[in-house]
Amino acid sequence: MDGVACSGGGSRLCSSGDGVSGGIGATDLDDGGSGGDKVVVQRGVGPAGIAIAACLNLLSIPNIVLEREDCIASLWKKNSYDRLKLHLAKKYCTLPHMPFPSHFPTFVSKYMFIQYLDNYVAQFNVNPLFSRSVESASHDGGEKWKVEARNAGSGEMEVFEGRFLVAATGENCEGFVPKVLGLEGYGGEVLHSSEYDNGHTYSGKDVLVVGCGNSGMEIAYDLCNCGARAAISIRSPVFPSIMSIDGDNIEFANGKTSKFHAIVFATGYKSNVRKWLKDDGALFNEDGMQEKRSPYHWKGENGLYCVGFARAGLFGISNDAQNIAKDISLILANKRIVEQSNK
Numbered sequence: 552m553d554g555v556a557c558s559g560g561g562s563r564l565c566s567s568g569d570g571v572s573g574g575i576g577a578t579d580l581d582d583g584g585s586g587g588d589k590v591v592v593q594r595g596v597g598p599a600g601i602a603i604a605a606c607l608n609l610l611s612i613p614n615i616v617l618e619r620e621d622c623i624a625s626l627w628k629k630n631s632y633d634r635l636k637l638h639l640a641k642k643y644c645t646l647p648h649m650p651f652p653s654h655f656p657t658f659v660s661k662y663m664f665i666q667y668l669d670n671y672v673a674q675f676n677v678n679p680l681f682s683r684s685v686e687s688a689s690h691d692g693g694e695k696w697k698v699e700a701r702n703a704g705s706g707e708m709e710v711f712e713g714r715f716l717v718a719a720t721g722e723n724c725e726g727f728v729p730k731v732l733g734l735e736g737y738g739g740e741v742l743h744s745s746e747y748d749n750g751h752t753y754s755g756k757d758v759l760v761v762g763c764g765n766s767g768m769e770i771a772y773d774l775c776n777c778g779a780r781a782a783i784s785i786r787s788p789v790f791p792s793i794m795s796i797d798g799d800n801i802e803f804a805n806g807k808t809s810k811f812h813a814i815v816f817a818t819g820y821k822s823n824v825r826k827w828l829k830d831d832g833a834l835f836n837e838d839g840m841q842e843k844r845s846p847y848h849w850k851g852e853n854g855l856y857c858v859g860f861a862r863a864g865l866f867g868i869s870n871d872a873q874n875i876a877k878d879i880s881l882i883l884a885n886k887r888i889v890e891q892s893n894k
């Protein structure tokens with residue numbers, strides 16, 4: 552893959568140590584020889600961050616990828632249960648420019664998907680800055696985004712600047728647990744599906760799974776296979792939702808009360824965009840989800856983009872990443888033409 556040498560890719564950026572001399576510093580990028588401020592700062596390195604970085608690298612557009620964790624794809628490596636498989640067939644789950652190996656099954660296990668992602672970042676020379684938790688991103692009103700990220704190693708705040716900003720923190724970056732009256736006083740174990748690995752430790756126990764999306768159903772199945780007694784609470788008259796908790800007693804909407812050793816909340820995730828992104832020009836709604844509709848749902852104002860917020864899974868991520876990279880490339884090419892003609 553020598554031809555995809557990512558001349559502007561992660562490998563060329565200054566490390567934060569180069570530009571930051573204690574406290575708040577500024578780190579800027581070598582522009583890859585293409586002149587001026589042709590820089591993208593993006594954040595989050597799940598499948599969306601990986602995909603957009605790869606697409607930018609292929610177009611030799613310099614970029615910095617900031618990731619709060621110490622690895623790529625932390626959702627898959629650290630926050631997913633053991634038996635997880637991709638919920639959609641593999642042809643709908645590839646990232647741009649690299650299909651799954653033909654020997655992979657139709658429904659790829661999480662371990663195979665992680666292997667694919669590790670190979671992907673190596674293939675396209677994606678080199679994130681890890682342990683950088685972005686706390687704020689704002690636009691200066693001119694042509695620069697300023698991103699402030701806390702370095703978990705040094706504890707210092709680092710500043711990154713770029714003409715474009717791509718938000719890639721995802722729809723699933725924080726586990727969502729609904730408010731339940733009395734939950735804080737509950738005597739059993741409470742966990743979110745992102746903290747569930749497998750059912751071995753629940754053998755012989757009563758476990759309530761709240762929510763019956765893919766994760767809830769699969770976790771309930773896993774619990775049963777591991778010898779636990781699993782019940783599912785969903786918002787329906789047959790399996791009612793929790794009304795309140797009083798000590799160890801869980802009261803359901805039909806008035807019945809039961810005791811469980813543990814509750815697993817498979818109640819979904821939420822976005823954290825609202826916590827760090829200023830000046831988003833109404834690209835996102837109150838809940839940090841994308842407000843705009845296709846075909847340009849991935850594009851905001853002042854060089855702001857988002858990938859992976861279209862509720863369209865990995866297929867949507869792949870399309871968004873390619874569209875964003877093309878759009879940035881076009882803007883830079885047009886700018887070069889104007890600069891040339893003004894000379």
Ligand SMILES: Cc1cc2nc3c(=O)[nH]c(=O)nc-3n(C[C@H](O)[C@H](O)[C@H](O)COP(=O)(O)OP(=O)(O)OC[C@H]3O[C@@H](n4cnc5c(N)ncnc54)[C@H](O)[C@@H]3O)c2cc1C
Nearest residue numbers: 595596597598599619637638639684685720721859864865
């Ligand atoms: C259990 C599960 C199964 C799924 N299965 C499928 C499937 O089969 N097919 C499909 O198409 N989709 C599936 N999805 C949906 C979606 O494709 C995945 O969630 C996918 O991982 C989304 O990628 P992403 O990069 O947008 O977000 P994430 O994978 O969540 O990555 C976001 C990254 O941003 C980082 N981050 C967050 N905040 C900050 C910050 N402040 N500073 C720096 N970094 C930050 C996070 O650490 C993380 O690494 C599934 C989702 C879940 C939860």
